[in-house]
Amino acid sequence: xxxxxxxxxxxxxxxxEPTQTQAIPxxxxxxxxxxxxxxxxxxxxxxxxxxxxxxxxxxGRQKLAxxxxxxxxxxxxxxxxxKGKRSGPPDSA
Numbered sequence: 001x002x003x004x005x006x007x008x009x010x011x012x013x014x015x016x017e018p019t020q021t022q023a024i025p026x027x028x029x030x031x032x033x034x035x036x037x038x039x040x041x042x043x044x045x046x047x048x049x050x051x052x053x054x055x056x057x058x059x060g061r062q063k064l065a066x067x068x069x070x071x072x073x074x075x076x077x078x079x080x081x082x083k084g085k086r087s088g089p090p091d092s093a
Contacts, residue, residue, distance in 0.1 A: 007037055
């Protein structure tokens, strides 16, 4: 995660006004370094937005309720058993 220091160095080197709110202003996107930093910043922001999506407590409760209903329902057919079966590869004799 060295993106922020790289953006700071870029802004210092090209004397970007501190009042600019964009990390890399549009005027600097023509430069290779500026466009690469902007792309990395956008990708990082997108990733963080996906990770930090708010999860509603209702969604969690609904998932638990669905599992409980599924588990509490009547079972149809016999339960599978592993009696007499060994785990692992068969013997090669």
